[in-house]
Amino acid sequence: MELSLTVPPVHTTCPYCGVGCGVLVSPDGEGGTRIAGDPDHPANFGRLCSKGSALAETLSFEGRLLHPMMRDAGGALAQTTWNAALDRVARGLRGTLDRHGPGSIAFYVSGQLLTEDYYVANKLMKGFLGSANIDTNSRLCMASSVAGHRRAFGADIVPGCYEDLDQADLIVLVGSNAAWCHPVLHQRMVKNKRERGARIVIVDPRCTATAQDADLVLQIAPGTDGVLFSGLLSHLAESKALDRGFVRNCTTGFDAALARAREIAPDPQRIAESCGVAREDVATFFDWFGITEKVVTLYSQGVNQSAQGTDKVNAIINCHLATGRIGQLGAGPFSLTGQPNAMGGREVGGLANQLAAHMDFDAKSVDRVRRFWNAPAMAESPGLKTMDLFEAVEAGRIKALWVMATNPAVSLPRADAMRDVLGKLDLFVVSEVVAANDTIAGKPHVLLPAAAWGEKNGTVTNSERRISRQHAFLVPPGDSMPDWWMVCEVAKRLGFGKAFAFRYASEIFSEHARLSAFENDGTRGFDLGGLSDLSPLAYNELAPVQWPVPEGQSGGRNRLFANGKFLTPESRARFVAIEPPALAEVQAEPYPFLLNTGRVRDHWHTMTRTGKSPRLSGHIDEPFVEVALTDAAACGLEDNGFARVTSAHGSAVLRVKVSDGQRQGELFAPIHWSAETASNARLGALVHPMRDPHSGQPDMKATPVAIAPVTFGAHGFLLSRTPIVLPEDFWWARAAVYGGTLTRFAMNVPEQDWEAFGQRLLNAEGPVIELHDTTRRTYRAATVNHERLSACLYLAAGDHKLPGLDWLKKQLSAPRLDPRARTALLAGRAPDGMADTGPVICACFGVGLVAIQDLIAEGKAVSVEAVGHYLKAGTNCGSCQPEIKKLMTTTKGGRVLASAEM
Numbered sequence: 001m002e003l004s005l006t007v008p009p010v011h012t013t014c015p016y017c018g019v020g021c022g023v024l025v026s027p028d029g030e031g032g033t034r035i036a037g038d039p040d041h042p043a044n045f046g047r048l049c050s051k052g053s054a055l056a057e058t059l060s061f062e063g064r065l066l067h068p069m070m071r072d073a074g075g076a077l078a079q080t081t082w083n084a085a086l087d088r089v090a091r092g093l094r095g096t097l098d099r100h101g102p103g104s105i106a107f108y109v110s111g112q113l114l115t116e117d118y119y120v121a122n123k124l125m126k127g128f129l130g131s132a133n134i135d136t137n138s139r140l141c142m143a144s145s146v147a148g149h150r151r152a153f154g155a156d157i158v159p160g161c162y163e164d165l166d167q168a169d170l171i172v173l174v175g176s177n178a179a180w181c182h183p184v185l186h187q188r189m190v191k192n193k194r195e196r197g198a199r200i201v202i203v204d205p206r207c208t209a210t211a212q213d214a215d216l217v218l219q220i221a222p223g224t225d226g227v228l229f230s231g232l233l234s235h236l237a238e239s240k241a242l243d244r245g246f247v248r249n250c251t252t253g254f255d256a257a258l259a260r261a262r263e264i265a266p267d268p269q270r271i272a273e274s275c276g277v278a279r280e281d282v283a284t285f286f287d288w289f290g291i292t293e294k295v296v297t298l299y300s301q302g303v304n305q306s307a308q309g310t311d312k313v314n315a316i317i318n319c320h321l322a323t324g325r326i327g328q329l330g331a332g333p334f335s336l337t338g339q340p341n342a343m344g345g346r347e348v349g350g351l352a353n354q355l356a357a358h359m360d361f362d363a364k365s366v367d368r369v370r371r372f373w374n375a376p377a378m379a380e381s382p383g384l385k386t387m388d389l390f391e392a393v394e395a396g397r398i399k400a401l402w403v404m405a406t407n408p409a410v411s412l413p414r415a416d417a418m419r420d421v422l423g424k425l426d427l428f429v430v431s432e433v434v435a436a437n438d439t440i441a442g443k444p445h446v447l448l449p450a451a452a453w454g455e456k457n458g459t460v461t462n463s464e465r466r467i468s469r470q471h472a473f474l475v476p477p478g479d480s481m482p483d484w485w486m487v488c489e490v491a492k493r494l495g496f497g498k499a500f501a502f503r504y505a506s507e508i509f510s511e512h513a514r515l516s517a518f519e520n521d522g523t524r525g526f527d528l529g530g531l532s533d534l535s536p537l538a539y540n541e542l543a544p545v546q547w548p549v550p551e552g553q554s555g556g557r558n559r560l561f562a563n564g565k566f567l568t569p570e571s572r573a574r575f576v577a578i579e580p581p582a583l584a585e586v587q588a589e590p591y592p593f594l595l596n597t598g599r600v601r602d603h604w605h606t607m608t609r610t611g612k613s614p615r616l617s618g619h620i621d622e623p624f625v626e627v628a629l630t631d632a633a634a635c636g637l638e639d640n641g642f643a644r645v646t647s648a649h650g651s652a653v654l655r656v657k658v659s660d661g662q663r664q665g666e667l668f669a670p671i672h673w674s675a676e677t678a679s680n681a682r683l684g685a686l687v688h689p690m691r692d693p694h695s696g697q698p699d700m701k702a703t704p705v706a707i708a709p710v711t712f713g714a715h716g717f718l719l720s721r722t723p724i725v726l727p728e729d730f731w732w733a734r735a736a737v738y739g740g741t742l743t744r745f746a747m748n749v750p751e752q753d754w755e756a757f758g759q760r761l762l763n764a765e766g767p768v769i770e771l772h773d774t775t776r777r778t779y780r781a782a783t784v785n786h787e788r789l790s791a792c793l794y795l796a797a798g799d800h801k802l803p804g805l806d807w808l809k810k811q812l813s814a815p816r817l818d819p820r821a822r823t824a825l826l827a828g829r830a831p832d833g834m835a836d837t838g839p840v841i842c843a844c845f846g847v848g849l850v851a852i853q854d855l856i857a858e859g860k861a862v863s864v865e866a867v868g869h870y871l872k873a874g875t876n877c878g879s880c881q882p883e884i885k886k887l888m889t890t891t892k893g894g895r896v897l898a899s900a901e902m
């Protein structure tokens with residue numbers, strides 16, 4: 001009889017977006033890790049998107065910060081012990097407090113932290129250091145939703161749940177490219193459309209991948225969401241679609257909100273003109289919304305990241321309140337959170353304007369939390385929101401700053417200026433997973449190595465209020481420790497040992513749950529009383545649960561407000577009369593375009609994790625700017641050329657993609673590239689510091705910019721086992737490939753110097769073989785060591801063609817080059833004549849653009865399902881299905897007719 005031993009998989013949660021998918025982790029039997037979707041997790045029922053599916057490729061310890069580091073008197077960073085580093089942080093905080101008072105210190109934390117990390121950071125700052133200057137990078141992501149919820153409902157509550165997306169008959173997506181940014185949820189919506197016939201409406205200035213599955217696309221002018229939803233409110237009133245009983249019995253402020261809506265959007269023609277869309281499309285949308293009972297309106301960064309973000313949120317909520325469509329099966333407004341634990345951070349008080357456990361800074365709450373924590377120095381008023389906080393660093397008012405698990409030198413507006421001000425701090429502490437990033441380039445005095453995903457325990461809360469466990473399944477490398485441990489150790493050194501004597505994450509969670517229930521008579525929606533006495537074992541085995549979970553209960557509630565009772569003092573929801581939107585008109589010279597920033601399908605934030613995955617980097621491997629065809633022609637920009645995009649605050653040089661998804665006068669560029677991964681593509685550097693007056697959330701969707709072509713004499717790429725540093729005046733972008741690094745570049749080295757340049761670049765890797773074709777104006781060089789390819793370089797002048805990457809990438813990862821492949825290296829193509837597959841469309845199965853185009857040319861790609869049948873593309877996570885659909889409409893005979901939006 002054979003005895004087989006199997007290790008049960010670890011149940012954990014994906015570390016990327018706010019969908020919060022359950023993940024199963026197990027050994028793959030070959031020394032690696034197998035990642036699968038958790039079929040029992042209610043957020044994803046086994047599905048993962050391309051990012052989640054590739055998590056195993058991101059677990060290497062390469063680039064990790066392994067030990068505490070401290071800057072010495074001469075300015076050099078040197079390894080030190082935890083004791084010395086933590087003593088230095090505590091000493092620095094104490095000294096700053098004594099000299100300058102609590103207003104001079106700040107923590108800048110992150111939606112990537114676990115709730116337990118967040119809880120102790122908030123407790124230390126607001127209860128023991130006496131300042132409320134702790135804010136989170138969720139300020140850049142969700143703050144306008146928080147402010148809108150609090151205005152309308154009296155608390156920061158998402159009323160609905162994911163099941164509503166399966167049950168809605170009309171799904172409205174506003175400012176959300178869910179197909180790329182919340183792919184697993186998007187697939188649920190598409191399934192609803194396919195199986196139940198739900199309609200999908202997109203409201204967005206960009207025609208994104210999400211639009212591929214839409215029944216109606218309203219490609220509105222930036223900032224006009226408030227006009228559209230004001231018009232909808234007026235329409236609902238005029239077409240007798242109101243739920244008058246609900247409005248009368250469960251709400252306040254309807255008349256004022258309607259009067260304001262009528263002012264803002266007086267008639268259909270004016271709405272269509274202001275929004276820049278066809279009147280018939282507006283009418284269709286209004287009709288569908290009016291006659292459909294089960295409507296879910298989802299909104300994300302396109303709504304939140306706006307100077308009128310909070311009003312936009314309330315304009316949407318107003319329409320749901322007016323129809324009583326809230327907290328019902330298949331109906332409600334729904335904020336899609338960006339980060340994995342943006343919600344958890346909001347729950348503990350990670351935003352500077354909330355105290356803790358969803359409590360405000362009113363005297364009663366301050367006193368309640370003071371007594372609960374036995375806090376010696378309770379903050380009594382809100383602290384500085386992110387932008388104000390960093391401006392206070394700039395002005396010298398903040399003297400000590402601890403940044404945890406985020407990279408503000410890339411992600412903040414005016415990122416260059418914000419990076420530079422970090423040098424002004426008397427004490428600058430960074431706790432991080434990576435050894436180098438743009439924020440660390442700001443020269444912290446102390447660097448603390450943090451445990452990463454898979455190395456620590458805790459909880460996260462997703463967009464539908466569902467708390468899930470993250471479990472450790474790896475031993476943290478080097479000296480890395482969880483952030484909560486660091487905070488507690490500093491607190492102990494400051495003399496607060498008793499209040500921070502937590503030994504395990506479970507103990508922190510219990511206290512967090514108890515605080516949420518402390519003196520909670522039901523007027524505070526956030527209540528985890530039923531989870532406050534979990535044993536360590538029960539915490540370990542905690543199944544995903546939606547809050548609230550009041551005392552005496554173990555299960556949560558999927559929908560809230562179904563009874564028409566809200567959390568305002570009067571128990572009624574509030575309509576908000578929004579301010580007339582300040583429309584983001586196309587600016588005059590010198591910045592005549594509006595720059596919209598966002599994400600791509602397969603990368604996350606500043607790529608410190610996804611950038612490690614060759615699979616994910618195969619989809620888009622360089623920073624780009626999307627430009628409308630007419631603008632490209634007017635500005636002399638060529639598809640695949642380069643452009644400098646400039647604002648009043650900074651500039652970037654990006655690859656040009658001429659796109660039929662862009663409105664005229666508007667540009668789009670992704671946020672992911674940093675100084676670590678590209679020569680000049682830090683988009684935050686361009687973004688203006690405008691912000692919403694209620695939420696403080698920066699407007700990252702409409703920065704006035706200019707765009708102009710940049711020409712280089714030659715362009716090329718370099719595949720190398722280790723990254724090779726290029727000269728400073730080169731444009732370059734780096735991406736992971738199996739076996740090494742791909743560096744795309746452009747330069748102005750004269751052709752007669754190419755050989756010297758190539759030899760200089762590759763010499764360190766071994767003897768160089770090379771071919772300079774002066775007729776075709778191309779240069780190729782490679783080094784082979786011990787029968788393995790070490791590096792290869794391909795250069796072409798002007799718009800002369802480069803070889804395809806696909807076969808060359810395979811040679812870099814091959815354990816040995818066979819003689820035919822070696823001979824073919826300088827030709828840059830497979831000796832058997834196999835065609836290059838082009839950029840990856842389906843990351844799960846590595847299916848390239850060319851393979852799909854060929855299938856279309858053969859007439860076999862009659863549907864997305866048929867493409868899946870022949871190539872498997874799109875049959876796993878489905879994230880690439882919108883792109884496949886788009887290719888089917890833009891490709892004929894294997895030739896792309898319009899620039900595919902990728």
Ligand code: SF4
Binds near residue numbers: 014015020181184
């Ligand atoms: S949708 Fe993708 S990125 Fe988001 S949680 Fe799920 S697997 Fe992770």
